[in-house]
Amino acid sequence: MPHARLAAVALALVAAVQPSHADTAASGSKVDPVLVEVVAGAWRSDEAKARDRYRHPVESLTFWGLAPGMTILEIQPGSASWWTEILAPYAKRTGGAYYATGADLANAKLSEGARNARKRFEERYGAQPDIYGPINILDWGAVTRTLPADKFDFILTGRSIHGWMQDEPGTVEETFAAFYNALKPGGILAVEQHRADPLPEGAAEKPESGYVTEAYVIAQAEKAGFRLAAKSEINANPKDTKDHPFGVWTLPPALRSTAYGSGQESNPDFDHSKYLSIGESDRMTLRFEKPVKK
Numbered sequence: 001m002p003h004a005r006l007a008a009v010a011l012a013l014v015a016a017v018q019p020s021h022a023d024t025a026a027s028g029s030k031v032d033p034v035l036v037e038v039v040a041g042a043w044r045s046d047e048a049k050a051r052d053r054y055r056h057p058v059e060s061l062t063f064w065g066l067a068p069g070m071t072i073l074e075i076q077p078g079s080a081s082w083w084t085e086i087l088a089p090y091a092k093r094t095g096g097a098y099y100a101t102g103a104d105l106a107n108a109k110l111s112e113g114a115r116n117a118r119k120r121f122e123e124r125y126g127a128q129p130d131i132y133g134p135i136n137i138l139d140w141g142a143v144t145r146t147l148p149a150d151k152f153d154f155i156l157t158g159r160s161i162h163g164w165m166q167d168e169p170g171t172v173e174e175t176f177a178a179f180y181n182a183l184k185p186g187g188i189l190a191v192e193q194h195r196a197d198p199l200p201e202g203a204a205e206k207p208e209s210g211y212v213t214e215a216y217v218i219a220q221a222e223k224a225g226f227r228l229a230a231k232s233e234i235n236a237n238p239k240d241t242k243d244h245p246f247g248v249w250t251l252p253p254a255l256r257s258t259a260y261g262s263g264q265e266s267n268p269d270f271d272h273s274k275y276l277s278i279g280e281s282d283r284m285t286l287r288f289e290k291p292v293k294k
Helices: 003-013 022-026 033-039 046-050 057-064 084-094 112-126 161-165 171-182 214-223 273-278
Strands: 071-075 097-103 135-140 152-158 183-194 227-232 245-248 283-289
Touching: 033 057, 033 084, 057 183, 057 227, 057 283, 071 084, 084 097, 097 112, 112 135, 152 171, 161 171, 161 183, 171 183, 171 214, 183 214, 214 227, 214 283
Parallel strands: 071 097, 071 152, 097 135, 152 183
Antiparallel strands: 183 283, 227 283
16 A cells, blocks of 8 residues: 555544543643643644544643743654654743754764754754744764753653664663753653563563563663652553564554565555554653752
């Protein structure tokens, strides 16, 4: 099935269902009307909004503790920049500041593709300051693993931890330590990550699948000094069996039909119906805090 048609089918099946905010309100958390307004923003595409039913942006950000006036850092926004289109306008409207990590320009071996991706991100959001406000990009990568100290109120990392686990040894530890150093005391680390089922004692994580256990993430964050403040099932998906032929990317929105890095074109005969019916992955939603020293 051609990619454009496949995307249309996926969009139809996850169709523009706006998330209900009832659960957040019922839990006692006050829903920020500016956040609701931003999530409904006209600059967000129909495709992006169709994913709200799986990613629950209002509920998730309310749970994590996003508040007006915060200095926000988004880690590795990626080409889709799904969170960027919410976080940057929210910061602009509430008197906060938005930062993102970008390709590490200090790395002499940085690929041209990575440089171009950073340039496209800068051009895309920098061209619309009335919506996104100032876009601040920080070098982040193999060479630059440090961030400004005690600067941020809120750091969000979405579905990146499995990638760090496959980088050079020590990357995960260095990354969480950098987040801890970069947050102000009392600051929030918000984690969204594809969730593996708990492993038997002694079994190894399988980050190549895209899935990671909650126990691993919590252990790494606590090792860096963070305190686990809360866990939520906002982004749980019990339909996700986590045993897909091409890892988590077999599911929407990627709908992969060949092995990553194989160089093969998408398989037109691959039946996506089972994976479309599952929806997006089962995800952990964790809030960590940097303790305030007494």
